[in-house]
Amino acid sequence: MTYSPSALIEFAQTAENIAATSKRMIKASILGDYFNKLVDEDLITAARFFAGYIFALRDQRTINIGGAALQTAITTIANIEKSKYQERLVKLGDPGDVAFEVLSDNVKSRQLPSTLTLYSLFSKLEQLAAVSGTKSKTSLVTELLRLATPLEAKYIVKLLAGDLRIGLKEGAVEDALARSFKVPVAKVQWVNMLTGDIGETAILARHQRLEQAKMRLFHPIKFMLASPADDLTEVTKQMPQGFAVEDKYDGIRAQAHIGMGRKGEDSLHGIVINDCRVALFSRTLDEITGTFPDLIESLAQLISDDIDNDLILDGEIVPIRGAKILPFQELQKRLGRKQVKQELIEEVPVAFIVYDILYANNCVLIEAPLKERRTILDSLRLDTEKVQRGLHKQFDDISGLDAEFTAARARGNEGLMVKDLNSTYKPGRRGKEWLKIKRAIATLDVVITAAEVGTGKRARFLSDYTFAVRTSETEPTLLNIGKAYSGLTDAEVTEISNWCRAHTIQELEHGRVCIVEPKLVLEVTFDRVQPSSRHNSGFALRFPRILRTRTDKPVEEIDTLETVQNLAETTHVNEASVPPNERSCTRHL
Numbered sequence: 001m002t003y004s005p006s007a008l009i010e011f012a013q014t015a016e017n018i019a020a021t022s023k024r025m026i027k028a029s030i031l032g033d034y035f036n037k038l039v040d041e042d043l044i045t046a047a048r049f050f051a052g053y054i055f056a057l058r059d060q061r062t063i064n065i066g067g068a069a070l071q072t073a074i075t076t077i078a079n080i081e082k083s084k085y086q087e088r089l090v091k092l093g094d095p096g097d098v099a100f101e102v103l104s105d106n107v108k109s110r111q112l113p114s115t116l117t118l119y120s121l122f123s124k125l126e127q128l129a130a131v132s133g134t135k136s137k138t139s140l141v142t143e144l145l146r147l148a149t150p151l152e153a154k155y156i157v158k159l160l161a162g163d164l165r166i167g168l169k170e171g172a173v174e175d176a177l178a179r180s181f182k183v184p185v186a187k188v189q190w191v192n193m194l195t196g197d198i199g200e201t202a203i204l205a206r207h208q209r210l211e212q213a214k215m216r217l218f219h220p221i222k223f224m225l226a227s228p229a230d231d232l233t234e235v236t237k238q239m240p241q242g243f244a245v246e247d248k249y250d251g252i253r254a255q256a257h258i259g260m261g262r263k264g265e266d267s268l269h270g271i272v273i274n275d276c277r278v279a280l281f282s283r284t285l286d287e288i289t290g291t292f293p294d295l296i297e298s299l300a301q302l303i304s305d306d307i308d309n310d311l312i313l314d315g316e317i318v319p320i321r322g323a324k325i326l327p328f329q330e331l332q333k334r335l336g337r338k339q340v341k342q343e344l345i346e347e348v349p350v351a352f353i354v355y356d357i358l359y360a361n362n363c364v365l366i367e368a369p370l371k372e373r374r375t376i377l378d379s380l381r382l383d384t385e386k387v388q389r390g391l392h393k394q395f396d397d398i399s400g401l402d403a404e405f406t407a408a409r410a411r412g413n414e415g416l417m418v419k420d421l422n423s424t425y426k427p428g429r430r431g432k433e434w435l436k437i438k439r440a441i442a443t444l445d446v447v448i449t450a451a452e453v454g455t456g457k458r459a460r461f462l463s464d465y466t467f468a469v470r471t472s473e474t475e476p477t478l479l480n481i482g483k484a485y486s487g488l489t490d491a492e493v494t495e496i497s498n499w500c501r502a503h504t505i506q507e508l509e510h511g512r513v514c515i516v517e518p519k520l521v522l523e524v525t526f527d528r529v530q531p532s533s534r535h536n537s538g539f540a541l542r543f544p545r546i547l548r549t550r551t552d553k554p555v556e557e558i559d560t561l562e563t564v565q566n567l568a569e570t571t572h573v574n575e576a577s578v579p580p581n582e583r584s585c586t587r588h589l
């Protein structure tokens with residue numbers, strides 16, 4: 001049977017074909033052929049869907065549907081018990097794959113004709129974004145999936161869960177667009193970054209109009225990240241021409257967009273104050289403006305003298321009282337809240353510490369060297385209590401680094417960032433042009449995979465957490481590496497316990513143990529890493545303790561088995577008890 005290219009089943013079949021090959025070039029060519037067949041309107045939708053989005057990145061709408069709502073919708077249509085769904089979810093690990101299996105077993109779904117189109121699906125998803133409340137959302141999803149064949153349902157559910165899982169990232173969609181429309185891939189990437197919409201980029205590429213793209217604010221640009229320094233000689237090796245040394249602030253990474261005259265545009269991210277729009281984005285590219293209303297006025301103030309000077313600033317939001325930076329745990333109280341009450345704003349005051357600038361004077365600055373970006377940053381009036389300039393010194397050699405590290409620790413910061421003065425800003429890249437010199441104790445960023453009921457006063461809570469690392473940067477399979485229950489306050493345990501209950505995918509031992517969606521990242525410390533057959537990673541942590549949750553860190557960025565192996569090779573004595581100013585960075589790198 002042949003379908004029109006606009007049919008959703010064609011999209012699903014293309015996704016299946018892409019998933020069936022591991023070769024990047026073949027994936028790009030299948031995708032390119034498919035794109036070529038689509039009319040403009042469908043191309044916009046399909047490019048976004050294949051990049052894992054539903055709306056343009058600059059569009060503030062979200063679908064916001066949880067695993068529990070998907071489970072209710074799928075089990076209702078397939079007419080199966082929740083336990084059966086959960087069993088399959090544990091086996092397959094992806095709700096879309098489960099939907100396909102259970103709906104294929106259902107005669108009604110199996111015999112449905114394919115009637116959905118890219119357009120009709122997109123309209124339903126717009127409705128879904130517009131309604132609020134789990135109940136209404138669940139009934140809309142149920143209604144939608146009732147119209148879908150098992151294969152269509154598979155990809156609708158994957159889209160709703162936020163990941164198609166067919167070995168395709170946004171970069172591969174950019175490759176395919178360049179291929180099918182015979183334009184340079186670097187140009188496609190640049191325009192996608194400017195517009196914040198892979199759909200619009202696709203149209204500009206098809207019509208050979210990439211040159212006309214203009215920078216649009218109010219969509220997040222991916223953040224440049226740092227690599228850990230193995231030792232200080234690496235600094236000399238990587239940055240022979242001189243480097244900048246900055247404090248490594250212990251807060252959350254944030255990007256601020258500030259621009260005038262966009263009051264009526266409701267679909268944009270941000271808040272309008274005194275005719276100026278301000279939006280804040282987190283490292284996970286989520287909007288966090290509502291969590292920090294106390295920063296908005298000072299940020300808007302930055303362009304009050306020059307309304308033509310839109311800005312994009314990169315920096316860290318830290319908890320701070322007067323000149324004193326407070327421990328990260330304080331900031332934790334404000335994270336994850338869409339709105340914060342005045343009492344909390346007063347209890348945990350914050351400031352935005354700016355250390356980079358990506359847009360100013362109508363120019364995108366990411367291709368300018370850090371030295372130049374810093375000069376522009378220095379020309380801004382960043383001297384309010386709420387918006388401050390990050391400390392920044394330029395050095396030619398490493399002899400002063402020990403003293404800088406000690407001073408940064410004494411100021412309450414985590415360590416140092418060392419940056420190549422000639423480096424351009426590379427969105428989304430973790431390179432060696434930025435090196436981080438962190439706390440002296442060994443830590444790992446891990447993700448919770450299971451939670452167990454505690455003992456004593458924690459008997460009512462899921463307070464013992466099993467956690468995992470990723471197999472490697474490119475292989476996302478999670479491998480358990482330890483279990484910890486100490487290090488958190490009662491309030492933190494209550495919060496994590498509630499989160500785990502809401503994100504349970506399977507209950508074992510009558511609810512005493514819950515397998516949870518692997519989404520919540522923890523930073524843990526330990527005395528040493530040792531080989532062990534207890535966990536499937538082949539390693540275990542001795543005396544693990546939880547330092548904090550890292551809601552600002554996506555699971556794609558947790559530590560890998562390779563880091564664990566490296567840690568196992570060196571015996572780490574935990575130095576948490578040594579006062580910060582007695583630790584030297586050279587000693588512990």
Ligand code: AMP
Nearest residue numbers: 226246247248249252253316355417436
């Ligand atoms: P990590 O979370 O250990 O991977 O370290 C990277 C993070 O350090 C960044 O995402 C920022 O949130 C944070 N950071 C703190 N200070 C700086 C700085 N001066 N420059 C860049 N990143 C910084």
